[in-house]
Amino acid sequence: MAEIQIKNVAKRFGSYQALHDINLTIADQEFMVLLGASGCGKSTLLRIIAGLETQTEGEVWIGGRRIDHLPPRERGIAMVFQNYAVFPHLTVFENIGFGLRMQKLPNDEVKRRVERTAELMHIEQLLGRYSGELSGGQRQRVAVARALAMEPDVILMDEPLSNLDALLRLEMRAELKGVLAESNTTAIYVTHDQVEAMSLADRISVMHEGRIVQAATPVEVYRNPAERFVAGFIGNPPMxxxxxxxxxxxxxxxxxxxxxxxxxxxxxxxxxxxxxxxxxxxxxxxxxxxxxxxxxxxxxxxxxxxxxxxxxxxxxxxxxxxxxxxxxxxxxxxxxxxxxxxxxxx
Amino acid sequence: MNARLLPYILILPVTLFLCLFFLYPFLLVAKQAFNNGSGFTLENFQEVVGYWKFPISLKNTLLLAAAVVPVQLALALLMATMVNKMQKGRDLILYVWTIPLGISDLAAGIIWLAIFEQSGFLNSMMSGLGMIDRPMNFLSYQHPGIVFLAIALAEIWRATAIMLVILVAGIGLIPKEYYEAAEVFGASPWKRFWRITLPLLRPSLQTALVLRVILAFEIFAVVAALGGTLFPVLMGETYAYQFDLLNSGAAAAMALIILAISIGFTLIILRALRVPKGAQI
CATH class of the missing domain: 2.40.50.140 (Nucleic acid-binding proteins)
Known part of the structure; x- marks a missing residue:
């Protein structure tokens, strides 16, 4: 069970208010997309949940446990970064196994999990390579495999497809949806691409100027925008x-x-x-x-x-x-x- | 101008300069070392290697490098990591830490001599605290350990900053996302240093170590100031051959031996810290 509760979270950078009083509950195994234009605070919110940023006010709970004071490694999360952050000095195998090694799992367990997730992401033939020898799409697969290998309660994704070309993005989107649906994890996915949001999300949280203006199913957000901003933001062309x-x-x-x-x-x-x-x-x-x-x-x-x-x-x-x-x-x-x-x- | 020729034309002046002032003198030194006036010979090498002071000065030089370089490496890494974590005042701290770089090695030796000599700061302090009754002569043949320690300290004080600036630049090149990913996937600060910083710093570590190790084998002025003849090193012996004994053939042979040792260690360092193809940042 990994329900995520965000309670009254606010974030200030100096005098700039990046997030205002965010309240959001994400159900266990739900796929939640944070959607908004750049600078709306969606990445900041994700990084607060990950523990890479500290909120100025408010609380974050995962699975009934308050985690906002814990370091990232004690939060039961895994993350896929926008620039993949696949370690260049490690092979694909060691990249996928990085988190497992940090948990000091026995070698055969690491091997079993790495091979299984590599197979899931169709990169089993790349395990011996370094990231410098991979294409952007392959690196992306390694980054996702590294997160899945952790078998985390929550997987966080920060614009994971934005650096891929259009065709690859479409292919990875479908694959990601399938893989995550089978993994039984709660997912939070940050994007500025509304088509991506629509196609992946169980629910979309539309963010604007540091606030969540609407959190609802894709169809609801599209058909019944709660605010004029949402109506003008969602849909191409918009309302x-x-x-x-x-x-x-x-x-x-x-x-x-x-x-x-x-x-x-x-x-x-x-x-x-x-x-x-x-x-x-x-x-x-x-x-x-x-x-x-x-x-x-x-x-x-x-x-x-x-x-x-x-x-x-x-x-x-x-x-x-x-x-x-x-x-x-x-x-x-x-x-x-x-x-x-x-x-x-x- | 032909675009294919242009790069070669542009590097021509510096190539000529290096040939004239580096390669040519080097060939002259090599000729001097391998020539006794009547043709090719190894006499000069046999002479310097056979001399009783050679094994001592070789041992001293290597010991000093072995004692100084690891300490400097550790210090430079620690300082670079600290500087990199600073939000403000980073440049100021860097400038202060690199001040010793601007001081010549002989001056550095004299500064430390002022601390360790019989009427130096250390003696005044210790007698002021009542630890000793009368001034001690630390830098004498009775205290070889203290002589070694004083030289090592002076070297660490003087030349750590050269590694520091290289490592600070190198750490700055490592993208922040790798640290964030390592943090999320369970690496403690210590593990992040060992598993991310050090491996990704290998190119800078190579440069810093090669430079520092070569300089360590060329140590001369600091030793001359603090140890005098108590602590013979290879470069000191070279100087003695050239200027005291007026045996330039032997001096040339010594210079080539130091060069060979430097090249040997450079190759070892390059090999040990090699970054496999495809594993660069």
Whole structure:
């Protein structure tokens, strides 16, 4: 059992507040992704859990044991680093076995575990090599194998795929997901790549300016962003936003059209994902600015009520810049955000 | 300008300089050592090796190197590790620690002579504390151990910094992530030093040790100041042949013997601290 609890964790570097009052519980064997732009504090949070950084305030618990005062080696964790940190002076075998040797396990046990994890990561033929003789992808596999060989309760990964080329990243992503699912460990994975986050995570914690703005399943984060920031960050292209003017009793006027919205009296913004829009006889009046064929779809950038608005439309649709379209949003996919608090309102 | 020729043209001046002022004199020395005026001979070598002081000076030189270099290595590693951990004032400490480097070896010998001689600081201190009744002559033939110790101390004080600066630069080249990974995977600070710092420092250790060992075999001025004739070393004997006995053939032979010992130890150090291909940082 390795449930991770982060309680009121804050971190200051001098006068800079890197993390504000973080509270997060990660269930045993859950795959949690910390997602955010660079500088949002996601790596700092991971390093606090690892013990490589000390929090200014708050507590970290793993498996019902408070560990934030312990050195990294007593926390029951293993880590995969962004630059792999595969020791250059040791062979692949000794790299994978490094943690086991530190635990003073008998030689045959080290050998058994190293060979098993090497096989799992398909690097059994590289055991005698040094890291200088490996490709980036192979080094990455060694770094993951070294972590898995520890049979840790918790595995921490700091942008582990960001130094690989696009094709390799895709391949490793799928493999990592499979291997970790079988290993029964709790995983925390830091990335700035939302596609990676979506495809790997059981739950995503979206971070922004040192805070967790939403922690939910990938579908929930995508469909029901808790904040305008999440809506604008997740999705490629992200959600469209349009100003809305109040028309009586939960009705709002958006670019001249009336839609059912929240009853709140405050100002709200209308939001819709580009793929939840279709051309129709009535709808938002849009002037086409740019048409980008993406193969399966067309990405159409338009001007709606003076605001940039993107729609993903059927690829057989005949449109060209300058055309006027009526774009009808799928009404159950419309989301509303409070203009003053930026929070989602129903 | 032809781009392929350019590098060779650029290194030409320094190559000429080295040929003129290093290689040529070296050949002259070699000629002197192997020539008695009528042709090739090993007489000079037989003479210097057969002299009764040769085994003593060889033994003294090797003993001194064996005593001084390991202590300097340990000290330099300790100091480099400390400097590397410092957040502030690192440069200041480094400058202070490297001051002895700016002092000539003879001056260093004289400084330590001022401590150990009969009217020196050590005698004043010990009599001030009531430990002795009258000044002692530490640096006499009655106390060979103290003579050796004084020379070793002066050498350690004078020349540790040369290793220190090389090792500080070398430790600075080791990426921080290796230490973090080692820490996460269970290595204590001591284990991190043995399993990460030392192996990854091998190239710098090579340079520092080669330089230091060669200098240790060339020790002369510090010994002359503190030991005089009580503690013969190879370089001192070379000097005596050249300037006291006016036997430049023998002096040349001694110089070549010291060179051979230096080359031998250099090869051993390079071999022992070799980094396998593919295992570099």
């Amino acid at each position: 469209n936003f349009l100003p809305a003017a109040s028309a009586d009793g939960g009705k709002w006027q958006v670019a001249g059209e009336i839609y059912d919205g929240p009853a709140a009296a405050n100002g709200v913004e209308f939001a819709i994902r580009p793929e939840d829009i279709a051309p129709a006889d009535t709808g938002l009046p849009a002037k086409v600015r740019l048409v980008e064929p993406l193969g399966a779809h067309l990405l159409v950038t338009c001007d709606v009520d003076g605001t940039m608005f993107r729609a993903i439309l059927e690829s057989d649709l005949q449109v060209k810049p300058g055309d006027m379209l009526k774009l009808a949003p799928q009404t159950d996919r419309i989301r509303w955000f409070d203009s003053s608090t930026s929070l989602a309102v129903a």
